[in-house]
Every structure is written in C-alpha cells, then in structure tokens.
Amino acid sequence: MGAHWIHGPSKENPVFQLANLFSTLLDQTREFLHVPQVPVPSVGQYMRKEIAQQVKEWTDDDETKWLKLAILNMYLKLECCISGTHSMDQVGLGPFGEYTMLPGLDCTFPGYGDLPDCMLTSLPKESVVFHKPVTVVRWGGSYRDESQEGRTFPVQVECEDGERFLADHVIITVPLGFLKEHHETFIDPPLPPRKADAIRQLGFGTNNKIFLEFEQPFWPPDCQLIEVVWEDESPLVEAGTDVQAGWFRKLIGFLVLQPPERYGHVLCGFIAGKESEYMETLSDAEVLTALTDVIRRLTGNPHLAPPKKVLRSQWHSAPYTRGSYSYVAVGSSGDDIDVLAQPLPEDAPLQVLFAGEATHRTFYSTTHGALLSGWREADRLLNLYDTSESHQHKPRL
Ligand SMILES: Cc1cc2nc3c(=O)[nH]c(=O)nc-3n(C[C@H](O)[C@H](O)[C@H](O)COP(=O)(O)OP(=O)(O)OC[C@H]3O[C@@H](n4cnc5c(N)ncnc54)[C@H](O)[C@@H]3O)c2cc1C
Known part of the structure; x- marks a missing residue:
C-alpha cells in the first residue's frame, strides 16, 4: 500500500511485468478496428481469454498466480472507470481502437471550472442563462x-x-444519458428511427468520485496513489452479483490529492458501474463506514481513525446527466456516433444540431471531445452563412 512508482521497470520487476502484460493485451484490443470478424464481441471477453492463455505459461506457485490474477482484476476495474462502464464485457471490441489517446502526459490545473469561466468572458453579458432546464x-x-x-x-x-x-x-x-431517458419527448417531432437507435445502442455508464478527508494522513508524504487489490478476486472467476453486500469491492483505489497544504489530507476514490450506482443510493454515513472498513482492512489497522468528511458525485442519480460519459457498447459502432451528430432535418436547412462528448467519434467521453464537437457545430453554422446568399435577418441561436 502507498506505492505509486514501479521502480526499475524491467524484466526483473514482477509488478512491472504485470502492468506491462495488461497494457500489451489492452493495446491488442485496439487492433480489431477494421477487422471484418472479431474473435469475441467485447473488450472484456478478449482480455479474459488472453489472460487465461497467459496463465498457462506462468511457472509461479499457486499463491503468486492468484495474487497476479487479483492485480489484473484490479486493472480491469480501472478500465471500467476509464470507459465509464459496469463491465468491460459491455464495451465493443471492434470499435475500441477508434478511441484516440492524445500524446503527452496527463496533467491537471486548478479546476475544470476555470475553462468555462474563461470562455464566458468572451461572450456578451447575459447571453448565457443558468438554471433553466429545457423540457x-x-x-x-x-x-x-x-x-x-x-x-x-x-x-x-x-x-x-x-x-x-x-x-x-x-x-x-x-448528455447521452439524458437523451436515452427523454429523447422521445424532449425532441418534437421525434428523432428519425436511425438516430433513436444510435441513442439506444451507444453505451453510457457511471463512474463516480468519492473524496475522503482525514484529520491525519495514514499514507507517507510522497504517496500519490493507493490501489486496492482483493486477493480473492480474479478476471477468470465470475464476480459476485450481490451488489448490496460487496459494492465497495468495485472501488479501484484512491488518488492522494497533492499538495496537502492546499487540499488537506484528502483521498479521491473512483468507482464505476452498478456498484457505483448503488453507492449513490446510500447515505454519506453508510459510505463513510463501508470505506473506513476497506481502509482498515487494507492497512491492517483496525483502529485507524475514520475520515472526518465524505463528499461524492452521484452522476447516475443526477436528473440532467443520468450517468457519467459514453462508450461504444457491444452492438454499436463509431457510425452510431456520427449518426447522433447529424443535424436535423436530414435534408437541410439546419435547425437542430448536436454536440457534446458522445458526438465525437474519436474523443468521446472527454472534455476535449466535448469542446471540439461544439466548435464543429459552430463551424457548421458559420459555413452555412458564409456560403449562403446575403441574409435579411441576423440568425438567432
Ligand atoms: C468522474 C468523472 C471523471 C472525469 N474525468 C475526466 C478527465 O479526467 N478528463 C476528461 O477529459 N474528461 C473527464 N470526464 C468526462 C467529462 O467530464 C465529460 O466528457 C464532459 O464534461 C462532457 O461534456 P458535455 O458538454 O458533452 O456534457 P456535460 O458536461 O454533461 O454537459 C451537459 C449539460 O447539459 C445540461 N442539461 C441536461 N439536460 C438539460 C436540459 N433538459 N435543459 C438544460 N440543460 C440540460 C446538464 O446539466 C449539463 O450541464 C470525467 C467525467 C466524470 C463523471
């Protein structure tokens, strides 16, 4: 517990080997993009099939094998958080390679709220209206x-x-989650069948953050990440289905918010899927008790002081979101994303246009995908007016 870096990433380091194995297998899942027949429908099934093959070649004793499988299982749960899905078995194998990761190191800045604030400064005052839900x-x-x-x-x-x-x-x-629930009444006349199908077929799951604030840190000062591995779990064994009894097992671990001078002693946990949705239905006190128990078990300290505060997102219950972000589910493809992004009416003139992360074919699920999709639609309108004859009226948006 407490380690973040894999020191000496080389063949001699077994933890590096395991992380390397997982990322190699995951890279392989991106190679089926233009393959006419995929071996299995989902990323999860492919990963499990390949892991089962690898295990046959392991020469470790049984205890080490089980521990390695438990770590691989944690990596699979981490992928569920990244894809915003309950299980990687729901993420389509064929289209998975279409998601594009930009080069460079991931980084943070003071807060994502600064980005819209900055954009707002360039807009005329009162052109943005808040707290105005559209029916x-x-x-x-x-x-x-x-x-x-x-x-x-x-x-x-x-x-x-x-x-x-x-x-x-x-x-x-x-969000796509809102459209899934309301598109039949939210848009009138209703969407053409192909677009409604795309909304139904694309995936939109849940990933939540749980912040825990402690009076005193139980982790060392240089700790950045605490990963939680359950030694009795394996990707090759069906996960327990009693969400109520074991929801906290889906939590992948905690990021340590740095620096403590700024944030205090705060951990940020991540949890995806149905377990995350169940967590949303619990009270703060219930979440705090369950996670205190997890942390006591993983530190081996039954007297560890509980966190003094808990704060979590509840993206699935949020009525105007109904989940976190989109993924390309088994049975859907990048074509569905393009169909969702198509303006209405289909044969012009442009009336209803669609943007947001779920409409970006390669950057779905991200803020940059959302931003670029907005610019795409703004450009579509600018082009319309650039290429049209002179207009009697200024268009109204
Ligand atoms: C836990 C978590 C971690 C994430 N981490 C990252 C990350 O590290 N990096 C990254 O790039 N992305 C991350 N994302 C994803 C990123 O937040 C989204 O991709 C992005 O916010 C999508 O932007 P959007 O404009 O498409 O949708 P949203 O940000 O969901 O905005 C849609 C807006 O529409 C509003 N709305 C809904 N219904 C109505 C209605 N009827 N009337 C009026 N308004 C309505 C909603 O209230 C909302 O404000 C994360 C998301 C979550 C949940």
Whole structure:
C-alpha cells in the first residue's frame, strides 16, 4: 500500500511485468478496428481469454498466480472507470481502437471550472442563462415572434418554467444519458428511427468520485496513489452479483490529492458501474463506514481513525446527466456516433444540431471531445452563412 512508482521497470520487476502484460493485451484490443470478424464481441471477453492463455505459461506457485490474477482484476476495474462502464464485457471490441489517446502526459490545473469561466468572458453579458432546464425542443415549425414584426422561426425551445425561446438554429448538448431517458419527448417531432437507435445502442455508464478527508494522513508524504487489490478476486472467476453486500469491492483505489497544504489530507476514490450506482443510493454515513472498513482492512489497522468528511458525485442519480460519459457498447459502432451528430432535418436547412462528448467519434467521453464537437457545430453554422446568399435577418441561436 502507498506505492505509486514501479521502480526499475524491467524484466526483473514482477509488478512491472504485470502492468506491462495488461497494457500489451489492452493495446491488442485496439487492433480489431477494421477487422471484418472479431474473435469475441467485447473488450472484456478478449482480455479474459488472453489472460487465461497467459496463465498457462506462468511457472509461479499457486499463491503468486492468484495474487497476479487479483492485480489484473484490479486493472480491469480501472478500465471500467476509464470507459465509464459496469463491465468491460459491455464495451465493443471492434470499435475500441477508434478511441484516440492524445500524446503527452496527463496533467491537471486548478479546476475544470476555470475553462468555462474563461470562455464566458468572451461572450456578451447575459447571453448565457443558468438554471433553466429545457423540457422540449420543437423543430420543423413556424413560430411567430410578435416582438420582431411577426418574424417566424422554425425552432421553439420550451423550458420547465414555461418560458419559450424562438430560434433559427439550436445546438443540443445534453448528455447521452439524458437523451436515452427523454429523447422521445424532449425532441418534437421525434428523432428519425436511425438516430433513436444510435441513442439506444451507444453505451453510457457511471463512474463516480468519492473524496475522503482525514484529520491525519495514514499514507507517507510522497504517496500519490493507493490501489486496492482483493486477493480473492480474479478476471477468470465470475464476480459476485450481490451488489448490496460487496459494492465497495468495485472501488479501484484512491488518488492522494497533492499538495496537502492546499487540499488537506484528502483521498479521491473512483468507482464505476452498478456498484457505483448503488453507492449513490446510500447515505454519506453508510459510505463513510463501508470505506473506513476497506481502509482498515487494507492497512491492517483496525483502529485507524475514520475520515472526518465524505463528499461524492452521484452522476447516475443526477436528473440532467443520468450517468457519467459514453462508450461504444457491444452492438454499436463509431457510425452510431456520427449518426447522433447529424443535424436535423436530414435534408437541410439546419435547425437542430448536436454536440457534446458522445458526438465525437474519436474523443468521446472527454472534455476535449466535448469542446471540439461544439466548435464543429459552430463551424457548421458559420459555413452555412458564409456560403449562403446575403441574409435579411441576423440568425438567432
Ligand atoms: C468522474 C468523472 C471523471 C472525469 N474525468 C475526466 C478527465 O479526467 N478528463 C476528461 O477529459 N474528461 C473527464 N470526464 C468526462 C467529462 O467530464 C465529460 O466528457 C464532459 O464534461 C462532457 O461534456 P458535455 O458538454 O458533452 O456534457 P456535460 O458536461 O454533461 O454537459 C451537459 C449539460 O447539459 C445540461 N442539461 C441536461 N439536460 C438539460 C436540459 N433538459 N435543459 C438544460 N440543460 C440540460 C446538464 O446539466 C449539463 O450541464 C470525467 C467525467 C466524470 C463523471
């Protein structure tokens, strides 16, 4: 517990070998992109099949073999967090290679909130309205605006408080989770069947963060990551199905927030899938008790002081999100992402456009994918006006 770095990453280091084996197998899963027939439908099935092959060649004693399998199982759970899915068995093998990782080291900056704040400074004041949930986007209509000499607009956006906005174009950026639950009523007339199918087929799961604040750290000052490995687990053995009794086993571990002078003594845990959704239904006190127990077991200290505070995300219960981010599920493909991104009506003129992470074919699930998809749709509109004849009116968005 407490280690972050694999020192001396070489053939002689067994932990490095294991991490290397997992990443080699995962790299292989990205090689089926243009393969007409995949050997198995999902990334999870492929990984387990390959791990089972590897085990046959291991010469370790049984105890070491089980420990190595337990570590590989933890890596699989980590992949569930990265893909935002309950199980890698739900992530399609063929399209997995289409997700593109940008080069360079991952980095953080003070807070993601700074990014929209920065973007807002370049927009006219009051052009962004907050706390205004939309109930329905009507398109293909002819809505009259009496305040503008009776000018008509094809799109009307109605909000929960009853206020209505008329527009020439609207860009919808609600999460795929919200669309899955509400697309039949949220967009009127309803989406064409191909687009509704894409919404149903693409995956949208849950990954949550759980922050624990301690009075005193139980980890060494240079510790950056605490990974939790359950020695009785293996990717080759079906996981327990009693979510209620064992939800906390899905937690992959904790990042240590650094530096403590800024954040205090805070750990950030990650948990994905149905166990994460179940965690959302518990009280703070129940989560705190369960995770104190986990930490006491992993440190071997039954008297370790519990955290003084817990704070967690609840992305699945959040009514305007209904999960965390998208993945390409078994039975779907990158084509579904492109279909989702297609504006309406299908044969022009542009009325309803779609952006957000789930509409980016190679960067789905990321903030950069979300941002680029917004720019893509903005460019689509700019091109429309660049190439059109002179306009009587300034378009309204
Ligand atoms: C735990 C976690 C960790 C993550 N870590 C990373 C990371 O390290 N790096 C990274 O790049 N990405 C990360 N992501 C993913 C990233 O946050 C998303 O990909 C990104 O926020 C998607 O942006 P978006 O604009 O598509 O959707 P969102 O950010 O979900 O925005 C959609 C907005 O639509 C609003 N909305 C929904 N319904 C309505 C309605 N009816 N009316 C009005 N508004 C509505 C929602 O309230 C929301 O504000 C993480 C996500 C989670 C959950």
